[in-house]
Amino acid sequence: MAGKQIVIDGKSHLVGRLAATIAKQALAGAEITVVRCEELHISGPLYRNRRKFMEFMNLRSNSNPRKHSHIHYRSPALMFKRVCRGMLPHKTARGTSALARIHTFEGCPTKLEKAKKVCVPDALKNIRIMNTMPTTRLGDLATSVGWRYASNVEHLETKRKAAGETYWVKKQETQAEFRAKREAVVNNAPQDIKDALALLE
Structure with a gap:
């Protein structure tokens, strides 16, 4: 510890x-x-x-x-x-x-x-x-x-939570875009590569 x-x-x-x-x-x-x-x-x-x-x-x-x-x-x-x-x-x-x-x-x-x-x-x-x-x-x-200082702390916490929510939304959009690109690449790959990826999953 x-x-x-x-x-x-x-x-x-x-x-x-x-x-x-x-x-x-x-x-x-x-x-x-x-x-x-x-x-x-x-x-x-x-x-x-x-x-x-x-x-x-x-x-x-x-x-x-x-x-x-x-x-x-x-x-x-x-x-x-x-x-x-x-x-x-x-x-x-x-x-x-x-x-x-x-x-x-x-x-x-x-x-x-x-x-x-x-x-x-x-x-x-x-x-x-x-x-x-x-x-x-x-x-x-x-x-x-x-x-x-309760109002000051509450104001700063509101700003922090708003920034965190914005970051979360942006992160979700980035991950969705990455998954879409990965799926497109896999769909266009040769059959032997698709079979290998299927075994990995």
């Missing part, structure tokens, strides 16, 4: 279950990147998760809040990375190096657009919990507590 690079599409995954899997693989030496963290889900309705987060926001250090107190991340990527940190022994050298191998992003960066992305079935929302149970999208929770 050491040195293995994995890119995970976070859409429709549960935060806690995905973080547990990622933490275990990072400790084993894998380099893991999670994209579209704003599409992760937390079990429970928005009002309950927001209330829990606001209680967390009230945690302060008595000595020097600006220097030694809690850091309350509002971006979905950093929220999720903090969950992963809680599942690692991050105050040891082993845990620190594992945490450094975990990378999280809102949306999908340009350098990872063409990378193969995988999902984690054990952490998928549709598999792990009933459809009738309420869930909270992490991007909605982040927006409700002060994250201001």
Whole structure:
């Protein structure tokens, strides 16, 4: 597992279950990147998760809040990375190096657009919990507590998906043209070549 690079599409995954899997693989030496963290889900309705987060926001250090107190991340990527940190022994050298191998992003960066992305079935929302149970999208929770870049990420994701659809259509046309040319060449080939191709098929 050491040195293995994995890119995970976070859409429709549960935060806690995905973080547990990622933490275990990072400790084993894998380099893991999670994209579209704003599409992760937390079990429970928005009002309950927001209330829990606001209680967390009230945690302060008595000595020097600006220097030694809690850091309350509002971006979905950093929220999720903090969950992963809680599942690692991050105050040891082993845990620190594992945490450094975990990378999280809102949306999908340009350098990872063409990378193969995988999902984690054990952490998928549709598999792990009933459809009738309420869930909270992490991007909605982040927006409700002060994250201001949801519209920017949504705009960039719309552009990326439109470009991907254009590429897909062009690829299908190119493949159809290639198949037509190949079929024409095979039809005009001598009979012995046709027989050989038939055996290969």
